[in-house]
Amino acid sequence: MSVFTITDKAFDVKDFNLWYGDHHALKNINFPIRKKEVTAIIGPSGCGKSTFIKTLNLMITTIPGVKMSGEINYNGQNILNEKLDLVDLRKNVGMVFQKGNPFPQSIFDNIAYGPRIHGIKRKRVLEEIVIKSLMDVALWDEVKDRLNAPALGLSGGQQQRLCIARALATKPNVLLMDEPTSALDPISTLKIEEMILELKEKYTIVIVTHNMQQAARVSDKTAFFLMGELIELDETSKIFSQPSDERTEGYITGRFG
């Protein structure tokens, strides 16, 4: 599968396999992910899409009994083989989840948390990072007067944007999003989608979504997973108009899955 002619890949996944114990959850995945593009991953429940996205920052290794083979190349190094600083990897490859999960702290401290871990102490620098991150997710205007208020007092949509801002605060290159809007109302969802389209100027984004229209709206490339296999990876416009594989067509038209 070669949808890329140039080599500016954020990730290059080659012959990747993953097992949960005896269960072969990802089968021979070859998946290049291009920089500064939005790549959407779609597929029915249990197809391996969340497993896949969680391997990209090795979050998957927190699950006992996981075995992997193959290559996940990030920045020219195979993150499966080399002795990696996981904290450093996850600083570069940020992640947000289905539901906003702010720390029970102030809005400011939530965002300053990552930079502080990475050794930034000066208040002025932290402030700059907080402001910039909140602006990036279009949350600044809504919270600028209450940065010291508890983050858990924000609405669901605001909490999710806060978590995205928190991920951006460590200046990652890649942002992984695992169903980031599935718990949000339609307007909050559209705000996140607008934000994704802004963020891709600066970041590589990989998004897992059950909402196929969302994949169609925000992504440049779409990957369809089924039962642990990557069935099709192509331009989003192609996937949603003329997919090559009839299983993809069956899924996107709602005939199965």
Next chain:
Amino acid sequence: MNTRSNFDSSLKQLKDMSLEMARLSENAVKEAMDALIRQDLEKAKQVIEADNVIDELEFKIDDKATLMIATQSPVAKDLRKILVGLKIASEVERIADQAVNIAKSALHIGKEKHIKEIVDIPKMMDMALEMLNDALTAFYTEDAALARKCAEKDDAVDEMYGRLVQELLGYIPENPTSTNQITQLSFVCRYIERIADHTTNISENVIFLVTGKRIDLNT
């Protein structure tokens, strides 16, 4: 279980409505031709009046398709089915307009004695309507090969159109008082030629429906 049986039956209804509209249009063309040949002015008027039934049906198809797009988020072939249903309805509506044009020509000629028996024009109509039938069968069965074959017949219609118009114009010197009738009959030939063109467009849409590829058969 079929997760989209409701949507599937809506798609089927949309197709059936387009085909029903096509059947009415085909009939209108035949009736108009009959009115022309038999100089039955009453019938010609009926064809003109009945056109609004076809127009109404097109609006219904538009509304149904719009609602399906708004509520079902169709993609890939589902979306093509709806788009093609709309486009075919629009081509068929224009075929019905040609039937109206033929009926109007019949009225313009009125009861004036024909300069000769009208034989070839209905033959040309039969060729165009046979194309239409093939194109609609191709639409119904989603048969791209049949659609392609159907479009090939357009050349024969074009050739006949050229020949008939030449022949008709040749009658003018001997029948200077029948210039109006001859002009109207030439127009009728043109209307039939247009029907064949709309039919070719239907065939192109069938090919797009089946393959997702756009092609120009009108060359």
